[in-house]
Amino acid sequence: xxxxxxxxxxENRPLKTAVLVLDECNTLSFAATVDPxxxxxxxxxxxxxxxxxxxxxxxxAMLTSGLTVPGIPLAxxxxxxxLIVVAGFQLARHATPSLLAGLRRIAATGATxxxxxxxxxxxxxAGLLDGHAATTHWEDLENFANRFPEVDTxxxxxxxxxxxxxxxxxxxxxxxxxxxxxxxxxxxxASRVAGLFLYDGPAAPTRPQSRLGSQKxxxxxxxxxxLMESSLDEPLPLSYIAESLGTSPRSLQQQFRLRLNTTPQDxxxxxxxxxxxxxxxxxxxPLMDVAMATGFTSQSSFARAFRTAHGSTAxxxxxxxxxxxxx
Numbered sequence: 001x002x003x004x005x006x007x008x009x010x011e012n013r014p015l016k017t018a019v020l021v022l023d024e025c026n027t028l029s030f031a032a033t034v035d036p037x038x039x040x041x042x043x044x045x046x047x048x049x050x051x052x053x054x055x056x057x058x059x060x061a062m063l064t065s066g067l068t069v070p071g072i073p074l075a076x077x078x079x080x081x082x083l084i085v086v087a088g089f090q091l092a093r094h095a096t097p098s099l100l101a102g103l104r105r106i107a108a109t110g111a112t113x114x115x116x117x118x119x120x121x122x123x124x125x126a127g128l129l130d131g132h133a134a135t136t137h138w139e140d141l142e143n144f145a146n147r148f149p150e151v152d153t154x155x156x157x158x159x160x161x162x163x164x165x166x167x168x169x170x171x172x173x174x175x176x177x178x179x180x181x182x183x184x185x186x187x188x189x190a191s192r193v194a195g196l197f198l199y200d201g202p203a204a205p206t207r208p209q210s211r212l213g214s215q216k217x218x219x220x221x222x223x224x225x226x227l228m229e230s231s232l233d234e235p236l237p238l239s240y241i242a243e244s245l246g247t248s249p250r251s252l253q254q255q256f257r258l259r260l261n262t263t264p265q266d267x268x269x270x271x272x273x274x275x276x277x278x279x280x281x282x283x284x285x286p287l288m289d290v291a292m293a294t295g296f297t298s299q300s301s302f303a304r305a306f307r308t309a310h311g312s313t314a315x316x317x318x319x320x321x322x323x324x325x326x327x
Contacts, residue, residue: 007082007112008160008183015184017051018080018106021061021069022118025088028170029117030063033086036177039196040185048185054083056099064088074102079109082180087118094118100126107163114165116173123166124148132161135168139278155226174199218259220245224252228268232275235295238264273309276302280314287314 007015019033037049053071055061060070075098077083083106087094103126107113115123120136121144123129130150135141135158145153157172158165160179167173174197182190217225227241241264242249256264272294279290291302306314 005081005110005112008180010186011184014047014050015082015180016080017049017082017084018054018077019051019071020054020056020074020083020085020119021063021071022056022085022087022094022122023062024064024090025061025086025117026170027063027065027067029086029088029173030069032170032173033084033116033177035197036174036181036193039193040181040189043189043192043196044185048181052077052080056094056096074099077102077106080106080111082112082114083107084114084116085119085122086116087122089118091118091121095122095125103128110163112163112165114167114176116167116176117169120144120166123164124151129161129164129166132164133159134161134164134166135159136166137168139282216259218255220247220252220255221259224256224264225267225271228264228271232272233293233295235268235272269305270309273305276306276314277310277317280306280318287318290314 017037021030034051037051040048053069054074054077055069055071056074058073060068062068083103085103099122103113103123107126107128113123113128115121115134115136117137118140120129120134121140124134124144124147129148131152133152133154133156134144135154135156136144138155141153141155145151152161156168158167158176158179165176165180167176174194178190178194178199181193223245224241227236227244238249238252242252245252252264256262256267260267262270276290276294279285279293280287285293287302288299291297291299294302296302296305303313306312310317312320
């Protein structure tokens, strides 16, 4: 294997990039990968990035939106400096011997390999993340860590490791691409690229993923949120959370009111209900097991909370989830 060149250093030459697009990746992840490169080229008035689209086979990739992306088959990709794997659903079907061999072949040239959303799964299946820090979408973090014990799995929005980059989803992918742009062309230039998208979110990779999306957490509420997310099945008392964070329940209540316009108790319940909805729609877990996994000891209390949170019973929502969606 060739020594991997560090692409995260000042460089005016275009970064030769290949974007491997797989069937059933979502359009936002695809755009989050490509549009920052396009915007950087436009703002620089030259090619900061030179990229090609790559597909798993001779057929164009079809995104979840129905859009198709034609590209060079991976087997015919000769080389690149950065290969970005954009994947979404049906990862087991995508992890063919030929695709995994193709990823290993490109990595052996010394290229940096990056994965977005489901991309880190395929990188890990190919053995390219062993010994590296990596992340994936928060829904899959626990399964990912269990499936790949040699990977240093983290909850970060995106991770940087030698010759490897991973992102948990579409918005962190923008942050990851802005990080690459900043490392190569200066953080002032990266800020101008971010301004083209009206994006002003923090770019720190170690900022944890959140099940409830972007929120204006303080350092204290972010740490409380992390404790809550780590114990959805056995909710922690507010007094215990406050004591663990070295503050008082009253101060914690004030911070949640000030920053998130809610109480810690309501925030905790939102986290549990978001997880309950995911388990109902994305798994076949029995509803009583869903209730227990989200901290409810009785089916009736779970049913009331679920209907209040989502306007539907868990059973009805599960039935609706199996119906095909129209684009």
